[in-house]
Amino acid sequence: MISLTTPDLLFWFVLLFSVIVFILSYIRFFSYSGFKIIIFLRGTALILVLLLFLNPKIDIKRKESKSLVWQIFIDKSLSMRYYKQPSSSAYLSGIISFLDQLKQSDVQMDVYSFGSQLDTVGKVSDLGLNSGSTNLGHVFRKMDDNKRKRIAGAVIFTDGQINQGSLPSSFDLKPTFPIHIIGVGDTIPMIDLAVQSIDAPPVVVKGEKIDLDVLISSLGNISERINVTLFHGDRLIGSKVINVSGHGGKDRVRFRVEPATVGETSYRVQVSALADEINIQNNRQIVRIHILKDKYRIAMLTGAPNYNTSILKHYIGENQKYELDHFVYGKDGFSPDIKSFWEKKYQLIIFDNHPVTQNEHDWKSFNRIFAKKLISHQSGFTIISGPESLPATISSYLNLMNLEIKKPILMSGNQTEWNFTKEWVNLFAFQGIEWALEENINLPPLASGIETTTSEQFILAEYNVSGVNVPLLVAGEKKSMRYIFWSSPDMFSLHYKLQGSNQSKLLRDMWNIMFGWLMKTGGNKEFFFRTDKNSYQQGEAILLTGKPTLSTTIVMNDGIVNLFSDGNKISVKPLSFDLESKEYKSRFWASQSGQIEYTVEINQNEESYVIGRGSFDVEESQIELNHVFLNDSPLKIISQKTDGEFRYWENRHSLVDLINPKTKSESYVQRAVLHENIWIMVSILILLTSEWILRRRVGLM
Incomplete structure (x- = not known):
């Protein structure tokens, strides 16, 4: 034309x-x-x-006639090595025989292997059956990429154990070309017992009884009594016998324990191994729990009773976890005897209007001993100025906080405006401190007091006079000792002046937060996170759970979990708050082997904070061995929807007659x-x- x-x-x-x-x-x-x-x-x-x-x-x-290619996909996952019929060698030799029959019929073929990834195959006899997981999605993506090319159809050799990637239900199954499937293995699962998960709170208080809910899964034709044991370290602390029914069934076992030690403790759960079990690595798991103290000892040394004293005692007495020893200095010395102070261990020591002129000489000589007591007992230390507190009397103890007395800018005793700083918000980001964020908060003025230099401390509150800022409340940490210095002598006035206002509990909330921080009641952390097991296999689901240590902690609604391997970020996962359990949770898959580190970030006031860190181990995938049987149901659906045929391994040769050379005429x-x-x-x-x-x-x- x-x-x-x-x-x-x-x-x-x-x-x-x-x-x-x-x-x-x-x-x-x-x-x-x-x-x-x-x-x-x-x-x-x-x-x-x-x-x-x-x-x-x-x-x-x-018009031109083109030959079409049959794509052959061979499952090379680890599970293919453990079938008795066919054995691994019979599996490969059977495929070679199948392909030779197709070659004799002049069928053009492209041969691939698949597991965790897709590869071309040179010699089938050299194929290693060692892939840690099965991702059938690679096969369908390859076929989708080649739909416009010369494809006559596909043949897949697999046991259908899809444990990574997309499920068959998500594949676009249309009869574009036939997909024949040869099912390999036994339809009855091989025997396997596994500790599926251990449900336990990430953090508890010493003396509380906690339940460890253990989920045991069983596969295969099992009907036996097995022993489930619980160890704390190397000590057996519990044992239960249960009946397992197999066939994918799950049984729950509950152990109740009462942790007696403070800090991180671990429990190990084991199930007895069966005679024909091929994977015993999943028969044990370890769960770690952080144990917090149930009681905290506080010593308050009052050099001269003042209005601050009763308020502090009231705040401390409101918390049932606090035990207070109050030493008051008088004409005859301290009452009760100060000797018991030196003998006992305290989590917090408060100097209330102490030292004073009357005992200044003695306490200067005690300075070195007191410093050793703080360090050896890892006690928190607080100095609250009072009417009798003078630079000369407390300077040596301020030096323990790396604070130096300086020439005052403000006239001592003058009522001066003050406010919280951004450092307060940063240090106590999730402690229910909405009042500290209010720009128009009406705070009564406080009398100015002793002024100090600051270096690397947190200035939590400060006086404001004509653009000049003078520290009022200072916090810091030195060799694991946390300390706070309150410089105004009339702290009590803040308590009384705020009565009847919206901020009537401000001073109490301040000290509750600071007491918790000073004594590390959260074990150095405001949140604790842990995974439901200590080790995983590639492709296995991971549950990360977190819980705040203090009841005042703000509940946040969103966050992320950053995953790292060898210092490199490999993934970011969402974090959400479960209103029912009052815990933060994140679920994701173990995609890479090795030690995986994580950080948990959460948002507040358009700021991002890291509130948790940790790690877990991911082993080279053995998840294939958790399900060693022919999962034929999804395979039959795939072949049916694509006008293909499904055959069991022993009937594979009947497919040869359905696989013929095909050509396609194309007009152009x-x-x-x-x-x-x-x-x-x-x-x-x-x-x-x-x-x-x-x-x-x-x-x-």
Whole structure:
């Protein structure tokens, strides 16, 4: 078929004019024999040039027959090695025999292996059955990529144990080409027992009884009594016998324990191994729990009773976990005797208006001993200024906090405006401190007191005078000792002036938060996170659980879990708060082997804070060994929806007759554009050259 560009009227006018001029120019030469050929050549060249102006295109329809390729996919996962029928060697030799029959029928094939990833296969006999997981999604993505290519169909050898990637229900199964599946293995699962998970709170208080809910899974044809044991370290602390029914059943066992030690403790759960069990690595698991103290001892030394004293005692007495020893200095020394103070261990020591002038000399000599007591007992330390507190009396103890007395900017005792700083919000980010974030909070002025220099401490509150900021409340940490210094002598006035206002509990909340921080009642942390097991296999589900240590902690609604391997970030997972259990939870898959570290970030006031860190181990995947049987149901669905056939391994050769060489005829149009054809240009050039030669011979040039 020839197609031409439709010219406009100007073209036809020029064409008609050119033809008339051509005829009139050569009409008188037609009678001469030598000129007829010259006129013919010139006319032909002119016609070709005019034809090119019409941009002619010639479309030629053609047909071509192409051979189609069958794609063969071979499951190389670890589970294929553990079947008795076929054995691993029989599996590979059976596939080789199957492929040889197809080659004899001149079937064109592309052979691939799949497991955790897809690879091309050179020699089937060299194929290693060692992939840690089965991802059938790789197979379907490969077929989708090649749908427009020469594919006759596909044959898949697999046991259908899909433990990574997409499930078959998510595949786009259409009868574009047949997918035949050969199911490998026994339909009865091989025997396996596993400690599936251990449900326990991530943090508890010493003396509380806690339940460890253990989930035991059993596969295969099992009907036995097994022993489930619980160890604390190497000590057996519990044992229970249960009946397991197998066939994918799950049984729960509950142990109740009462932790007696403070800090991180671990419990190990084990189930007895069965005679024919092929994977015993999942028969034990360890869970770690953080144990907090149930009682905290506080010593308060009052150099001279003042209005702050009763308020502090009241705040401490409200918390049942606090035990207070109060030493008051009088004419005859401390009451009760200060000797018991030096003998006991305290989590917090408070200097209330102490030392004073009357005992200044003695306590200067005690400075070195007191410092050793703080360090050895890892006690928190607080100095609260009072009316009798003088720079000279407390300077040596401020030095323990790396604070130095400086020349005052404010006149001592003047009522001065003050406010919380951003460092308060940063240090106690999740402690229910909404009042500290209010810009228009109405805080009564406080009397200025002793002024100190600061270096690396947190300035939690400060006086504001004409743009000059002077520290009021300072906190810091030195060699694991946490400390706080309150410089105003009339702290009590804040308590009374706020009564009846919206901030009536402000001072109490402040000290409750600071007491908890000083004594590390959360074990150095405000949140504890842990995984439901200590080790996983690649492809296994992981549950990360977190819990705040203090009841005042703000409940947040969103966060993320950053996962790292060898210092490199490998993934980010969402974190959510479970309103029912009052715990933070994140679920994700163990995708990479090795030690995986994680950090937990949570958001507050458009700021991001890291509130938890930890790690867990992921072993080279043995998850294949948890389900060693032919899962034929999804495989039959796949073959049925794609107009393919499903065969068990022993009937595999019956598929050979269904796999034949296929060709596909494709029609296509070959287009020739004349003005792009070099032979047209050559023809015009030959015509013009021939005409020029003839003209010379007849003497026209």
